[in-house]
Amino acid sequence: MAxxxxxxPGTGAVSGRPELSDRAVAIPPHVxxxxxxxxxxxxxxQSEEYFGLDPVGTRMLQLLRSEPSxxxxxxxxSAEYDVDDTTLSRDLDLLLQELSSRHLIELSGPxxxxxx
Amino acid sequence: LTENMAYGGARGYSAYGHxxxxxxxxxxxxxxxxxxxxxxxxxxxxxxxxPSSRRWLLEADGSTWLVVGEGAEGTVLCFPGVxxxxxxxxxxxxxxxxxxxxxxxxxxxALLDHVVPRLLVAAGGTVLHASSVAVGxxxxxxxxxxxxxxxxxxxxxxxxxxQVLADDATALQPIDGAWRAWPSYPGLRxxxxxxxxxxxxxxxxxxxAGAPKWRLDVPGPPxxxxxxxRVAAIVMIDRREGPTSGRRxxxxxxxxxxxxxxxxxxxxxxxxxxxxxxTRLAEEAPVLDVRFANTVDVEEILATVDRLLVAR
Numbered sequence: 001m002a003x004x005x006x007x008x009p010g011t012g013a014v015s016g017r018p019e020l021s022d023r024a025v026a027i028p029p030h031v032x033x034x035x036x037x038x039x040x041x042x043x044x045x046q047s048e049e050y051f052g053l054d055p056v057g058t059r060m061l062q063l064l065r066s067e068p069s070x071x072x073x074x075x076x077x078s079a080e081y082d083v084d085d086t087t088l089s090r091d092l093d094l095l096l097q098e099l100s101s102r103h104l105i106e107l108s109g110p111x112x113x114x115x116x
Numbered sequence: 117l118t119e120n121m122a123y124g125g126a127r128g129y130s131a132y133g134h135x136x137x138x139x140x141x142x143x144x145x146x147x148x149x150x151x152x153x154x155x156x157x158x159x160x161x162x163x164x165x166x167p168s169s170r171r172w173l174l175e176a177d178g179s180t181w182l183v184v185g186e187g188a189e190g191t192v193l194c195f196p197g198v199x200x201x202x203x204x205x206x207x208x209x210x211x212x213x214x215x216x217x218x219x220x221x222x223x224x225x226a227l228l229d230h231v232v233p234r235l236l237v238a239a240g241g242t243v244l245h246a247s248s249v250a251v252g253x254x255x256x257x258x259x260x261x262x263x264x265x266x267x268x269x270x271x272x273x274x275x276x277x278x279q280v281l282a283d284d285a286t287a288l289q290p291i292d293g294a295w296r297a298w299p300s301y302p303g304l305r306x307x308x309x310x311x312x313x314x315x316x317x318x319x320x321x322x323x324x325a326g327a328p329k330w331r332l333d334v335p336g337p338p339x340x341x342x343x344x345x346r347v348a349a350i351v352m353i354d355r356r357e358g359p360t361s362g363r364r365x366x367x368x369x370x371x372x373x374x375x376x377x378x379x380x381x382x383x384x385x386x387x388x389x390x391x392x393x394x395t396r397l398a399e400e401a402p403v404l405d406v407r408f409a410n411t412v413d414v415e416e417i418l419a420t421v422d423r424l425l426v427a428r
Contacts, residue, residue: 030384032387032388034392034395036366036367036368036392036399037366037399039367039368040365040368041371041372052369052371053368083354087227097275
């Protein structure tokens, strides 16, 4: 994956697991996350295991945490990186599966709609 | 001072950049008259962790090495057949109970090399399982998995006229934006076969009765290294055949190796704070991975460290 020079709006969908699209990602209390250089390290106080993400995985997690839904994170990543939707969807799904299966993230329900 | 007076029979020592008042004589340490900030008292009463809180740490052969849990007066660390230690973090007090018939040298080893560094971590410090030597006035730390040769490499540096700072554990602290190192205490613990190889003109004796390692009385730095040394590099050592090589570790790689080498302490809040300190260390201190053959000259290893530091 190369960083795209000119951002483009995201139009795709998280196709691998569409049920995740509206879910929000949160870090559970027993998980510690810190950025070191341009990577992120994750420590589970429950399992006492630690993990590292490369710079692309780090950016994915940053956006998954800051955006209100997986779909919005997908859109932001799609705008930021020069990558086709299928590849991005697969990579994002893989990261979500990895983190979720190790109880490093929690996927909450669809975000509450707010009136503007 | 009031607390010190409460332990009338205590003697003062320095280790890890701290001053200890101990009721147990600790001949391994440098004596000091400084005001103590860690207190070691001896008790005839054993301390046992609550059964529901017990965690077992095992040796490679499956035997129990250490049992940790919560007791009436703090966290209890039990070394079966040797001693148990009740640690009051807030008071910085370690209460020792030696098992009947146990070897006092083995109990001192457990106290100085396992319990004191863990108390320092619980109290907000950072201690690595790492030997260290002074090179050009700065500290080079050698860390690695058990049996990787940390002490032997420090001994080889001593044979090459470099000052040994620490054998097995080095305390670290950021001062004014730079990490500094404080040695545990003088001396080296090495395998018997390393003693002849090192040819150091110092006394050698078994660490304790029946212990596999021997202790070499290598002198420590002046003042016990009280001022600390600026950390030049933390070197993850890997002995293997082939040419000497190395690379600089960054990001999650640097964190992972440091976290594996760091003394820990059970308890979420303490682990949380330690995680913060180790991630900061990974970001701020040079962490290197250096591979070298057993027979290579230590100056070649140190030159590789220098080269990697310059090449950043």
